[in-house]
Amino acid sequence: MTTPEPTVQPVRYTVTCLPEDDINSHVFAIDVVYRGTGRWAVQRGEHACLGADGEWAQGVKEYDRGDEWLNAHRFDLDTALKLAREAAPHVKVNGYTVADAIALYARDAKEA
Structure with a gap:
C-alpha cells in the first residue's frame, strides 16, 4: 500500500486594521x-x-443552526473577505474603536 500525498488547504484569514506588531492587533x-x-x-x-x-x-x-441561518452566514471566499474588510474598521473592544487603538499604537511608538 502506498501512502497518499498530503493535501494543504488554507483554512483561516485574519483581517485587521491594526499593524501586525501591535500588541492589540489580535483582539481587533x-x-x-x-x-x-x-x-x-x-x-x-x-x-x-x-x-x-x-x-x-x-x-x-x-x-445547532438550520439551513436558512447557515445560508445567511456562510459565503464564498471573495464575499467573506469583502465583508470582513468592510467590518474591520468598525470593530470595538471594551469601548475602544480601531481609531483609538491606532492612536495608542502611534503614541507608544513615538514614546519608545
Whole structure:
C-alpha cells in the first residue's frame, strides 16, 4: 500500500486594521474561517458570526443552526473577505474603536 500525498488547504484569514506588531492587533481582528464545501464564515472570536445583513450573531456552531441561518452566514471566499474588510474598521473592544487603538499604537511608538 502506498501512502497518499498530503493535501494543504488554507483554512483561516485574519483581517485587521491594526499593524501586525501591535500588541492589540489580535483582539481587533476578524477571522474568515473555512467551514467546508467552499463556504466561509466571518467571525469575531469563537462566538460571533457576521451575517449577510451586516449584523453579528452569537454562535458559530453549524450543528445547532438550520439551513436558512447557515445560508445567511456562510459565503464564498471573495464575499467573506469583502465583508470582513468592510467590518474591520468598525470593530470595538471594551469601548475602544480601531481609531483609538491606532492612536495608542502611534503614541507608544513615538514614546519608545
